């Protein structure tokens with residue numbers, strides 16, 4: 001048996017997990033002991049895993065294989081009994097969440113930096129998910145960070161990790177490594193939740209689809225499900241081979257980075273339904289023929305129609321949205337007579353609500369939608385739920401969205417991102433806003449007046465924990481909102497996000513930025529964005 005090595009190390013001071021695990025440049029992760037220190041800190045923060053199962057996989061980005069092999073050797077040295085690893089080191093984030101749950105694993109390690117660019121100059125990330133399949137709660141991530149600051153040694157098995165490209169079981173020290181098909185369990189779950197026959201019938205009637213996997217992890221999943229199982233023609237999935245550098249693109253399914261898809265969908269002869277997912281497969285972009293659907297509207301439409309899919313035929317227990325996500329879903333929840341919870345940004349806050357059975361669907365404005373089927377947001381799941389609904393209603397996405405707005409009114413919504421701004425300037429801007437909160441009520445943006453301003457704090461109704469400073473909110477008398485927060489996922493400088501929302505009952509076909517113009521001007525002026533950051537315009541508008 002290979003001996004267990006105890007390797008002396010010194011702490012890195014910057015291993016604080018953010019909105020979703022530890023994300024850093026590849027060059028940072030490539031430093032000797034960097035990944036090892038963090039993985040050992042994860043194990044040190046956990047208790048009672050001896051002999052238990054760990055799930056391991058990643059989105060295939062640069063460094064994925066190396067860190068998978070390191071993590072296998074460290075899991076063996078630290079006493080795990082079994083590791084389920086996706087073949088080739090591949091598991092999408094939602095598939096990993098499902099595998100953890102289905103196999104009753106102790107937890108899982110997911111290697112990903114989500115939608116951030118990959119390759120040697122790009123980003124890498126490591127995150128720990130607990131036995132419920134969801135991102136570790138803050139009390140665990142805080143402990144990991146604390147331990148990472150005092151670590152003195154890590155344990156690793158001396159000897160090579162086994163081949164991860166062939167399915168089956170192999171021994172590594174006292175541990176079993178089981179290489180699993182990354183798609184099989186996930187596909188079986190999708191077949192349970194959705195009516196594949198109804199989608200096949202819609203295809204036979206002529207429904208056309210384009211899915212852009214952005215050269216990231218969803219390629220194999222989308223090909224197996226959309227092309228092989230549902231019978232959409234080859235070529236329905238584009239950019240379907242995961243590449244370590246995502247082909248040099250940002251695997252971020254928004255209107256900037258999925259521009260080709262957007263232009264195709266807006267053209268007269270494009271397909272009926274277009275979608276894309278991100279680096280690790282948890283985000284989704286939905287565009288109908290000549291109809292972009294904002295993630296906030298998508299959540300609302302899915303909530304209103306989910307009962308049309310077999311997995312949700314009994315209706316919804318409740319819904320949740322992150323605080324900056326538009327209030328469109330709140331209106332649906334009110335009509336359905338169910339509760340809508342408002343949580344801080346980041347999927348980890350939905351976990352308790354899902355575990356307690358308080359909600360069935362949840363989502364974020366940042367292209368994340370999910371349900372109680374896993375404990376992560378799920379890109380392909382959202383696409384399949386949409387397809388199931390479109391197939392059942394035998395309607396176009398455009399007709400469905402327009403009917404929804406006529407019925408419920410429209411929440412105009414946009415997010416303005418200022419990326420890689422100077423961190424001190426960004427912190428100064430947020431501090432000034434926070435200090436100025438008491439003086440904001442009564443100020444006017446066009447015809448709208450600020451009625452309240454606060455710093456969002458969340459009280460978790462399940463575990464009673466409190467989380468503060470989750471974003472500055474300005475509420476207006478007509479229900480409009482402006483929100484400011486700093487990103488917790490960036491790896492260079494700071495990213496300021498400004499979220500702008502305005503509700504209109506009747507005037508539902510305006511251009512979004514025009515509909516929001518008064519609020520945008522007010523948001524920029526109040527935070528002195530140009531003066532403090534030196535930026536006249538946002539880097540990305542979604």
Ligand code: G1P
Nearest residue numbers: 019020346347364366487488489
């Ligand atoms: C961003 C999104 C957030 C999402 C997270 C992980 O976090 O805004 O909704 O949960 O990525 O995908 P942020 O960079 O804003 O902290």
Ligand code: ZN
Nearest residue numbers: 114115280282
């Ligand atoms: Zn992601």
